[in-house]
Amino acid sequence: PRVTAFSKQLEKFHVIIDSELAVKMLRDAPSPGKNWSAFLKVDCGNNRAGVWWKDEAGVDLAVLLQNSPNIDFAGVYVHCGNSYHTSSSEEVIQVLDDTIERLMTFVNHVRQRGVTCSTVGIGSTPTCRKPTDRMKSLTELHPGNYAFLDVQQWSLGSCTEEDIACCVATRVIGHYPRRNQAEGGMCVL
16 A cells, blocks of 8 residues: 555556565556556575566566556666675676576567567676676666765775765764674664
8 A cells, every 4th residue: 555655656667576475466556547567576596576588477577567457567687786795896787787688588488478578677886887788788887976975895806995075974883793793873884
């Protein structure tokens, strides 16, 4: 109900889904006067969320999305979170290229099943900072904190220290060395 109420305030409200249950929930809660805009999240090796890129069930879910009466299938999205576990620019580029190859394999299977997949998006700051020719097959980039960068990006070699656009000053109310985190109130640093 909260998401439905929020969607009424926007011209278009996008959701990212990766399960039949999510499709059912969208179908059962139509947004009055408009369709839901749904992206299918694909897992191409990050192992965090999404339908597995090689799994036919993911293609079936794309078909279900396209054929659902109050859902507009917007396309696919993948996050290259595994790029954060690399130790060199070459490894970041390898993650990017492998992810795009896998995503495009998935997209081609979806299209062979008659599904229109107009948006093909990928994201993560490290990979978006290391463009390759394979990116030409994408329609969107979701670069994360690309505009600001941070110490994490610097430690990954995605930027220089001078590229970091801002810093945060906060009173530390908790420090967790095991997790390499400091709690500053509203967010963890």
